[in-house]
Amino acid sequence: MSTKENLAEAFAGESQANRKYLAFAKKAEADGLPQVAKLFRAAAHAETVHAHAHLRAMxxxxxxxxxxxxxxxxxxxxxxxxYPPFLEQARAEGDRAAENSFKFALAVEEVHHGLYQQALSAVEAGADLAERPVYVCxxxxxxxxxAAPDKCEVCLVPKERFTLIG
Amino acid sequence: MSTKENLAEAFAGESQANRKYLAFAKKAEADGLPQVAKLFRAAAHAETVHAHAHLRAMxxxxxxxxxxxxxxxxxxxxxxxxYPPFLEQARAEGDRAAENSFKFALAVEEVHHGLYQQALSAVEAGADLAERPVYVCxxxxxxxxxAAPDKCEVCLVPKERFTLIG
Ligand SMILES: [Fe+2]
Ligand SMILES: [Fe+2]
Ligand SMILES: [Fe+2]
Ligand SMILES: [Fe+2]
Ligand SMILES: [Fe+2]
Ligand SMILES: [Fe+2]
Structure with a gap:
């Protein structure tokens, strides 16, 4: 494989390792192992350094x-x-956890698509977006x-489940 | 593809989108576009929700x-x-940025391998690791x-470039 392809593969590996280690850190905290959790967070931080270095190099x-x-x-x-065929397949298999996970992601990626299009129009016209708070469910x-809606339009949880992005 | 394979592919995509958006947020800050940067950070946070939901579902x-x-x-x-063949290939292509990126990652994954083995031994023996600070270059x-070393053993930068992990 070419170095270009190797960088892409290494970026994919480092990105997934980071996400896994953060999830494993939360599990270790829940298991009463705070120092193991800290090690997972430290390695996750290191994988962020690697992923971003590979991304810059490519x-x-x-x-x-x-x-x-x-x-x-x-x-x-x-x-x-x-996501549409993934959602179909999860329904066909009767895998409710996967179905929900794909359904939520599909709906939110459409939201992101619109938000990024607005941002692209603004920046192409030479300006930043207007300053506004952003919340994530x-x-x-x-x-x-x-503002967080009283009830999430996508998954129906109350506004307390939204986080203000800094 | 099976739902199991689809979850793995979706996890890979969400993980990489998160890492890219965080890198793009830093670039937007540097470009004087703080609200676009905030949008990238918000979408990155949403991709974390998606990646972890897919990981749980699988x-x-x-x-x-x-x-x-x-x-x-x-x-x-x-x-x-x-990493060893990736490093070889980068050297053969004369791609110095990729060579450095692979060299650092290779050295650090060996460190992580040892640290995780120690943690595994501790937890298999029924205990957490001893509480100690952890620093990442x-x-x-x-x-x-x-403690951060005076000079990083892997990349030789001074101790000021290390971050204490919370
Ligand atoms: Fe890494
Ligand atoms: Fe998205
Ligand atoms: Fe929601
Ligand atoms: Fe997503
Ligand atoms: Fe690692
Ligand atoms: Fe270093």
């Missing part, structure tokens, strides 16, 4: 306009092409401006 | 002993099997107990 961080175009394309792929990832 | 979070075994295996694969990911 020229993956470009101008914000280019980055927004890539984000719009990625979100479009996920909600239009990737901890259950489905729903991403909304200004 | 049964990917088990007991801490099982999680540590998976971590030991993953780190072993990376430093013994994955922001340049190479080197992960050390107790």
């Amino acid at each position: 020229g993956g961080i470009r101008s914000t306009v280019e980055n927004l175009k890539e984000a719009v394309e990625g979100e479009g792929f996920e909600f239009q092409k990737m 901890e259950v489905c990832g729903n991403t909304v401006y200004d | 049964g990917g979070i088990r007991s801490t002993v099982e999680n540590l075994k998976e971590a030991v295996e993953g780190e072993g694969f990376e430093f013994q099997k994955m 922001e340049v190479c990911g080197n992960t050390v107990y107790d």
Whole structure:
């Protein structure tokens, strides 16, 4: 394989290791093993350093306009092409956990697609977006401006389950 | 594809989207676009929700002993099997950025492999690791107990480039 392909594979591996170790850290905390949890968090931080170094080495961080175009394309792929057949298959298998997970992600990627398109238009016109608070639902990832809704439109949890993004 | 395979692919996609969006957020800050940066951070947070939901749906979070075994295996694969040929290929292509990125990751995964083995032994013997501070090098990911070294053994930067993990 070429170095370009190797960087892509290494970025994929480091990205997934980071996410796993953060999940394993929470599990270790819940198991009453705070120092093991800290080790998982430390390794997760190191995998962030590796993932971002690989991403820079592959020229993956470009101008914000280019980055927004890539984000719009990625979100479009996920909600239009990737998640619909995944959702169908989970229903066919009767896997309710997977079905819910795919359903929430599909709905939220469509939201992200729209938000990134607005941001792209603003930056192409030479301006930042207007300053507004952004909230994210901890259950489905729903991403909304200004205020958390009384009930999440995607997964129906109450507004207390939303986090304000700093 | 089966739902099991679809969950693995969706987890890989969500994990990489999160890492990209965090990198794009830093670039947007540097470009003087703080609200676009905030949108990238919000979407990154949402992709964390998705990645962890998919990981739970695929049964990917088990007991801490099982999680540590998976971590030991993953780190072993990376430093013994994955990174050595990647490093060779980068040298053959004369790609210095990739060479450095692979070299640092290879060295640090070997460190992680040892640290996770110690943790596994402790937890298998029924105890947490002893409480100690953990520091991570922001340049190479080197992960050390107790204190940052005067000079990073892996990438040679001074101790100021280490971060204490909370
Ligand atoms: Fe790594
Ligand atoms: Fe998204
Ligand atoms: Fe929600
Ligand atoms: Fe997502
Ligand atoms: Fe590692
Ligand atoms: Fe270092």
